[in-house]
Amino acid sequence: MRHSEFHRAHRIGWLRAAVLGANDGIVSTASLVIGVASAGISHDAILITGIAGLVSGAMSMAAGEYVSVSSQADTEAADLAREAEELATQPEHELEELQGIYISRGLSPDLAAQVALQLTQHDALGAHARDELGITEMMNARPIQAALASAATFAIGASLPLLVTVFCSESTTVPSVAGTSLAFLATLGGLAARAGGAHVFTGASRVAIWGALAMVATAAIGKLFGVVAAY
Numbered sequence: 001m002r003h004s005e006f007h008r009a010h011r012i013g014w015l016r017a018a019v020l021g022a023n024d025g026i027v028s029t030a031s032l033v034i035g036v037a038s039a040g041i042s043h044d045a046i047l048i049t050g051i052a053g054l055v056s057g058a059m060s061m062a063a064g065e066y067v068s069v070s071s072q073a074d075t076e077a078a079d080l081a082r083e084a085e086e087l088a089t090q091p092e093h094e095l096e097e098l099q100g101i102y103i104s105r106g107l108s109p110d111l112a113a114q115v116a117l118q119l120t121q122h123d124a125l126g127a128h129a130r131d132e133l134g135i136t137e138m139m140n141a142r143p144i145q146a147a148l149a150s151a152a153t154f155a156i157g158a159s160l161p162l163l164v165t166v167f168c169s170e171s172t173t174v175p176s177v178a179g180t181s182l183a184f185l186a187t188l189g190g191l192a193a194r195a196g197g198a199h200v201f202t203g204a205s206r207v208a209i210w211g212a213l214a215m216v217a218t219a220a221i222g223k224l225f226g227v228v229a230a231y
């Protein structure tokens, strides 16, 4: 992979994670605000609910990301420790294994033997980590960084419908938050699709449709509870 493509792939990975986090923030907070607004509660109560949704959502994203990336880091560390042990106890077998990997990738047995030997002499664990276990520098898990990035992108996404809620009146909350949130979602979906080289319209409509479904569902529930509460 050329240097520029490597960086593009890395950038797209980050962008996709950021867009997904922001989408989550928009969909869950907009749906929450629309749900409680449809139940007819006061504007202040709607805002408090939205802020609580932002904080709880960001914390849960951070917790989920931290736990999943940490367990990935644990798995990687355990795999590397086992590999180091095998390299120490059965070096010939490990060298054959590496040679086998290169043959399966298309090298002639002689060339594969040479490459395996030289890479083993240079950095045996690095060669096995990369070519046998698929652990590359890029995948080096950073749980705290991932958790903070995930919480931040969620919070940024969630703050959009919240800002709209601050500036609109009680009677216009539902249509304003729904309309602007769908526009934010479509824009982000389109951007992510474009960055990934996919169709902008497909990317935009896919996330907007799911966002709309979530908002309709919470609006219906809010209406229902609003009616029940009035009795």
Ligand SMILES: [Zn+2]
Pocket (backbone or CB within 6 Å): 083, 086, 094, 097, 128, 132
């Ligand atoms: Zn190995």
